[in-house]
Amino acid sequence: MDLGFPWWLRVEHFLNIIFITFLVRSGLEILGTYPKLYRSQHTVPGTAWAQFTVQEEAKHKYYTVGGEYSDYSPRISLPGRGLLGLGRYWHFITVTGFVACWITYLVLLLATGQWRRYVPTSWDTFSQAGQDMLAYLAFTMPQPLDGMVFNALQQLSYGFVILVLTPLVILTGAFQSPAIANHFSRITRLLGGRQVIRSIHFLCMVGYVVFFVVHLVLVFLHGYLHETSKMVFGHSDKPILGGIIFSLGLLLVLALHVFATRWTLTKGRAVEKLHNLVVRPWSNLLYKLPSRMHYDRSNITGKDVGLANTTHNFRGSGRPPETPEYLALMANCYEDDYVLEIGGYVERPMTLTLAELRELAAGHSQTTLHHCVQGFTSIGRWRGISMSTLLDLAGPLPGATDVVYTSFQNMGRDDALYEGGTYYESTPMVEARLPQTIIAFELNDEGEIPAKNGAPVRLRLETSTGFRSLKWLERIEVVNRYDIILEGRGGYFEDTDFYDRNQLI
Template sequence: PAPAASAATVPEAPTRSTAPAESVAPAAAPPASSTPAQPGPRRYGPLTLRQWVGASVIGILAIIGAATIVVQLTRWFLGLDVMQDFLATYPGETPLPDGAPVGLPAWLGWQHFFNVFLIVLIIRSGLQVRTERRPPAYWTPRWAKGGQGRISLTLWFHQSLDVLWLVNGLVFVVLLFATGQWMRVVPTSWEVVPNAVSAGLQYLSLDWPLENGWVNYNSLQVLAYFTTIFIAAPLAAITGVRMSGLWPKNATTLNRIYPVEWARAVHFPVMLYFVAFIVVHVTLVLLTGALRNLNHMYAAQDADGWLGFWIFVASIVVIAAAWIAARPTVLAPIAGLLGKVGR
């Protein structure tokens, strides 16, 4: 037997204790501390709030420092004799073709608003589709049989906005060519390339090129607008259609020629391009003469008054209201007009 077991079989001699019974009771455990345990600092992801603030401050200071270095280097570079000759030869813009219209018509301002309204909601709903794990509801087309074409309510909203954006874009392009406004955003000479480089260097030096968007955009703007209208927008459309429910699922040959993986690989970077374009575009509009630029874009007039500004503010309020309203309780009744909404 184990030693403990054998010891247990031997009875111990009784001992006489003169102490009271309560004196032999085991000592009471020390009282628990009345002070509650202090919780650790609240974490937001991998970092605490203090760490996030510290990292943000360091990041902002690093960006400011890097931007200062870039500006000073660019100014030194443009101060060289060879670059002074370059700027004299290529001031940053190219002349427009004969017969190009002057000014921006009212329809362009309305198209601009509709485009901004739709693209902001498209980006928001597209990110929701990309990150959504459990859709709030599903939408099935009224004409579908056996539940075919069933998609999440968020995806329905995204694709519906896409259709409206495409219609608005087609109207815009038709009016662009019908009124001659295309000459302002389509490069008509190879000199647009060195002039765009010149304009870009002037922006980096903070000695910004002289602008008169009412008459002619600088070459960097021309290339940016051309890329957005005639390259990025079509890419967003053709890749979006490939991933949508409008694409024929059983077209084997067509699916092999145009695989959905290619569309997915292109669609998201195009969205990032639109985000970058919007950020840079809005920043320069506000920094290079906000009142005049907003009058060009929203009031169709070349003036420094406040009309364009207040129309711009009203448009932001409308977009913000649509952003807040774009929730399942509002979208479900609208989607129900064209199909069945349910879980």
């Protein structure tokens, strides 16, 4: 069998240069918004094993939402400047192409027998790889294996990247999706938990970068024109022409990065439209994965270090409302004054006090993992009433499609990093009725929810990223259209920043 360079392999090789470089740059943008890595589920301040920021740990008990962003340069990350939403858009657009390319490549490898180029058929290959390494260190060129275009070290290296590193990076990327991680929570825990998964994903990125650097060095050692001719024509008979064409291809890749960066920084909504066209068709399928997390009290953040009071260890993000109305509720301990309104496109509008919510909840609670869009996590035990139960009580009218949640918080007043506007979120009806979508009023069996975590009542959307689990809940409204509210994108950050309402990934 000819284990040379068929046309489809050469096409895949070039596409992967584009995909992996875009994944690395957009991945750095995502990392930059929470540039710390941990060994456990609990992102307790001061316990990171690695961090990539010069900012000091926040000292205030109330974190601003964007207060920990590191502003990486657009020359490094895509698009740069701490634009997490746009970085996520590019990451998921590229993931779509990268995974499709890898699956196609595997099918073709199996169908054509080309898998032998990466899978050793003899244990002698491993000892030969050691000898090849010594040859490189001595600045001599090892010979290819019999019937192969690679030497033993190249075969094992390429096989590892394609058959081990790539599946691992796809797996760890998938299990950073709240919908996937929370539906398959036993697998999430088997993999070490969200933060271990996140760390492994980062190390996979490092692995790709190291491979690229070593691969580039070897291309020059073996002869740049000789090797690039193989990647263009499938043989080394036209080294000069092959080298020119491949170099022009690399310039094209560079031009794509420059264009993507500048286009994103000036036309963010156009990138959003591209994301919605490419990503939403498959990401919407994740609504079919209801959250079914399997955690217990021993997993609560803070329990692992023996804390008696764990609520202060459940990470908060954002500052509580500062209106006289909310401050009065806080001063009176919420109990007698707070009323949750439920109305809109329903048969039976209603108001519910905290006591009535407790009675309706009938002791229901769930211990779940919070996935912040930045990357931090905490495990908490929430007591509350399922949103589906509240909807059944209110009776959505025919044609009701979405549920809108309004907070007491005004971002410009309460979080100075952002423009003014009431914080709100919305969910499609299918998300509102997921079994672990609840209206919570107690955290970790320790009484009311602390102010930093959304007192007195908050929304919990366990299949979504954390900013959509709205805190300081004031009102719930059932609607038949969400796209006519304010900017029409379904939430405060969706309207003012670049976040998709579908935050299942």
